[in-house]
Amino acid sequence: MTAFILVSGMFTGTHVWQETAARLTAAGAQAHSVALTGLDGPRAATGTGGIDLETHIADVLAAIDALDTAADQRIVLVGHDYGIHPAIGAADRRARRVDRVVHLDSGLPRNGVPALAALPDQPLREKYAGWEATDGDAGGDTNGDADEASDGVLPPPAHDEWPRWGSTAGVPGTALDRLTALAAPQPLGTLLQPLRLTGAVDSVPTTGVLCTGNGSSIEMVQMLVGLGDPALRALTDPRVTFFELPTGHWPMLSCPAELTDVLLRAAAGEGHRLEPVDATAPPAHLGPFLLDVPEVPRERHGTVDLHLPDAEEPRPAVVFVHGGPVPADARPTPRDWPTLTGYARLAAEGGAVGVVLDHRLHDLTDYPRAAADVAAAVELVRADPRVDADRIALWFFSGGGLLAADWLDTPPAWLRCLAATYPILAPLPNWGLSGTRFRPARAVAGAGALPVVLTRVGLEMPEIAATVEEFLTAAKDCGADVEVIDVPHGHHAFETIDRTDEWRAAVRRAMRTVLALTGPDEAP
Known part of the structure; x- marks a missing residue:
């Protein structure tokens, strides 16, 4: 018994x-x-x-x-x-x-x-x-x-x-x-x-x-x-x-x-068992980027990497903000993950400075300091003489999506575009963040005319998909400028799973849209 x-x-x-x-x-x-x-x-x-x-x-x-x-x-x-x-x-x-x-x-x-x-x-x-x-x-x-x-x-x-x-x-x-x-x-x-x-x-x-x-x-x-x-x-x-x-x-x-x-x-011992991690194979997030993009010069400034286009005059910048939480001892750190460097190189190919940073979102309690890291990185980028400080885009991924709240709530004049790919746009109920400022689905009411480019995956985890729909409903109610790029067969972090024409097209479309909004001369 x-x-x-x-x-x-x-x-x-x-x-x-x-x-x-x-x-x-x-x-x-x-x-x-x-x-x-x-x-x-x-x-x-x-x-x-x-x-x-x-x-x-x-x-x-x-x-x-x-x-x-x-x-x-x-x-x-x-x-x-x-x-x-x-x-x-x-x-x-x-x-x-x-x-x-x-x-x-x-x-x-x-x-x-x-x-x-x-x-x-x-x-x-x-x-x-x-x-x-x-x-x-x-x-x-x-x-x-x-x-x-x-x-x-x-x-x-x-x-x-x-x-x-x-x-x-x-x-x-x-x-x-x-x-x-x-x-x-x-x-x-x-x-x-x-x-x-x-x-x-x-x-x-x-x-x-x-x-x-x-x-x-x-x-x-x-x-x-x-x-x-x-x-x-x-x-x-x-x-x-x-x-x-x-x-x-x-x-x-x-x-x-x-x-x-x-x-x-x-x-009785029943239930689902997780797939063990294959120590001999690289984890999915370290797999190759789904697009073949050329290498470009990269400079490292503290926790911030600049991927530079072939240009002499100041160029727009796209700052890519990784998701999380990511363990503090994870190696390599996110700015060396192929997906993020791939996006940054794609931006550089289109004439913008592609920026990837490591922020300190290691635990759910770390959103305030991760937000401070992102703000500091943006200021560092805007101060670089090779960057047009008045043409900046911010692009958030996954759990980093909550960090978009500050920029949606009171967008600065130099922020030309905000993008989000398979983002979490409201704290999940068990995260303990409902009373904090990190709720893009509420902050979007302050976005005004700021363009938002949202890549939505059709096979998203239901608990995350609900936050995206909450955001879109709020955006519609306040008249926010949101363009949705749907990836019907895409999973969360789809770029790390496989390569399909649908997924390649979605990434290229999102990048073209962002670069057009920041104003570079070319788009990939």
């Missing part, structure tokens, strides 16, 4: 699992939802002082130890949202008893890192950064406020604030009402105390259940693995499986029947 131990996320208790637990029991399994101290039962009402992550790990350990060791039981730990942190902590200490850990729309907890780092709320992460407690003492806090923070609470969301913590897509109104009514304050100590792991949990098989309505998908994870992030390499282990659910962050409330089926299949 399989015994599921269900661990809820922030602000919530055992009540969120009621229907899923009943369905698991009806299917012949056992289901035990864990009452986390301070979030469930009397302590939720009487106070949360002294409650930290270790308290919740102890709650999960108690649920494991309460099961009959003599019975032939397979224990599956299910951690939703924040709940994956105490679940992983407990599995590390009972690795021989736990058969599988299910990450239900949750992150990948790491040793020494508090749950705060995984919260989908950047302002909150910034507020409490450096206040993590280590072995009961304040770590990194110079103001003496860490103990106070650890003993405090995070108030539960109001009814209309739940999307700040994850998409509520699919949750019935009555269920959202109940979720709000029963929500409890989250003890800050549970978020600030670093998780301590021995490594024993690494031997336990895992399953990730990704809720696509919240911004996650198997295709996206596979793409991130392909970029070479060391933290994600373990996900290609055959003991790791994945499922998708077409819903928001609360599948136990929006689709309990489908969630039950997925949990039962996960317990």
Whole structure:
């Protein structure tokens, strides 16, 4: 018999699992939802002082130890949202008893890192950064406020604030009402105390259940693995499986029947397995550019590369802004990726200075400093005597698309064109950026007469395609000047996958359009 131990996320208790637990029991399994101290039962009402992550790990350990060791039981730990942190902590200490850990729309907890780092709320992460407690003492806090923070609470969301913590897509109104009514304050100590792991949990098989309505998908994870992030390499282990659910962050409330089926299949070892990275072959993003373009002189200025046309008078410049996040230790860095250098050379062939830069978008929290890097690079380019400072285009790719917001909101007079290729144009729900300025779909209202050239791929990941449609709807409402170049059979990052006439034509058309708007004499 399989015994599921269900661990809820922030602000919530055992009540969120009621229907899923009943369905698991009806299917012949056992289901035990864990009452986390301070979030469930009397302590939720009487106070949360002294409650930290270790308290919740102890709650999960108690649920494991309460099961009959003599019975032939397979224990599956299910951690939703924040709940994956105490679940992983407990599995590390009972690795021989736990058969599988299910990450239900949750992150990948790491040793020494508090749950705060995984919260989908950047302002909150910034507020409490450096206040993590280590072995009961304040770590990194110079103001003496860490103990106070650890003993405090995070108030539960109001009814209309739940999307700040994850998409509520699919949750019935009555269920959202109940979720709000029963929500409890989250003890800050549970978020600030670093998780301590021995490594024993690494031997336990895992399953990730990704809720696509919240911004996650198997295709996206596979793409991130392909970029070479060391933290994600373990996900290609055959003991790791994945499922998708077409819903928001609360599948136990929006689709309990489908969630039950997925949990039962996960317990049986089913699910999608990622393609392992072939260490003997270059990753897709390092494959050749889909067009044959001539080499041109290249100059390196710090983190900025200039690909120079054959011209004596000042020329327009096209600044190419890569996507991300890209791991900080990725080598080569993006400005040496064949696709980006290919675009820059194509621009130079057409008479413009092609510019590629490395910016510091290494994590979802890095958008502010990546935006500063792009702004600094643009100023460096405009100051170059070989560049016509009044004829500049900016071209954004993929996750770099959010960086377009600043330029759309208040376009400078010298910005002749803004281009975006398979961009993300609104933060995904689980990115924690909804309250920040990095939302092109909102910023486009300030674009005025600035021309926008958008390359849209027909086989885009649905969660990204939704942000493009949101942008186009907003652009239409405000009368923005947007030209859409469709690539019906194109995937995200299609230039790195293969070469087709359709894809070549789309790249050439986009470049011709951008160069015409910046005013060079020729176009490729």
